[in-house]
Amino acid sequence: NAGVTQTPKFRVLKTGQSMTLLCAQDMNHEYMYWYRQDPGMGLRLIHYSVGEGTTAKGEVPDGYNVSRLKKQNFLLGLESAAPSQTSVYFCASSSTGQEIFYGYTFGSGTRLTVV
Amino acid sequence: ILNVEQSPQSLHVQEGDSTNFTCSFPSSNFYALHWYRWETAKSPEALFVMTLNGDEKKKGRISATLNTKEGYSYLYIKGSQPEDSATYLCAFGAGGTSYGKLTFGQGTILTVHP
Numbered sequence: 289n290a291g292v293t294q295t296p297k298f299r300v301l302k303t304g305q306s307m308t309l310l311c312a313q314d315m316n317h318e319y320m321y322w323y324r325q326d327p328g329m330g331l332r333l334i335h336y337s338v339g340e341g342t343t344a345k346g347e348v349p350d351g352y353n354v355s356r357l358k359k360q361n362f363l364l365g366l367e368s369a370a371p372s373q374t375s376v377y378f379c380a381s382s383s384t385g386q387e388i389f390y391g392y393t394f395g396s397g398t399r400l401t402v403v
Numbered sequence: 404i405l406n407v408e409q410s411p412q413s414l415h416v417q418e419g420d421s422t423n424f425t426c427s428f429p430s431s432n433f434y435a436l437h438w439y440r441w442e443t444a445k446s447p448e449a450l451f452v453m454t455l456n457g458d459e460k461k462k463g464r465i466s467a468t469l470n471t472k473e474g475y476s477y478l479y480i481k482g483s484q485p486e487d488s489a490t491y492l493c494a495f496g497a498g499g500t501s502y503g504k505l506t507f508g509q510g511t512i513l514t515v516h517p
Contacts (some may be wrong), residue, residue, distance in 0.1 A: 329509070331492070333506070336503070392505065394448075396445070
């Protein structure tokens with residue numbers, strides 16, 4: 289089925305470990321986003337990309353890095369995980385211009401716990 | 404950081420009741436206002452995207468209105484059903500250099516009791 293796929297769905301990390309979250313979309317969307325969702329905080333934008341090879345910081349970028357080497361993939365990296373990064377991470381994508389009509393398409397989320 | 408506020412934070416209604424929630428957003432540099440429905444253990448799904456002042460959108464029993472000059476949007480649900488139970492998110496899209504990014508409100512959690 290067409291859409292946004294996130295891997296993994298769950299992960300437990302120890303403080304200081306690193307990991308990469310993968311987001312893949314097959315809708316040929318230009319824009320891709322990483323959000324984190326914390327209780328009482330809503331969805332907060334970490335980083336986003338407006339096209340292959342481009343990335344930009346969102347509202348809460350510290351402690352994360354991203355890459356968009358291929359149009360369909362947007363990777364979120366944690367170089368040295370901290371307990372404050374325990375959260376549910378959502379990837380989303382949208383098509384240039386069309387997002388005003390169709391909105392974002394979200395992945396199913398990755399639940400990350402840092403102990 | 405843009406301020407997008409939703410009220411109430413949570414709402415409990417009986418089946419058949421009609422209800423509405425509010426989303427407040429900056430009235431300057433407006434580009435779009437989105438509403439999403441987010442069911443437990445699922446991903447948010449787009450309900451409406453509105454871009455023009457005075458826009459009204461409808462999908463079945465759910466409708467939304469938009470006032471960009473005063474910076475608010477209302478979401479209405481007529482005759483609530485238990486399957487309407489979800490978190491409803493609004494998101495503000497600004498223009499200019501912020502184009503393409505959305506700032507989300509904290510959501511309104513709706514519970515419809517049979």
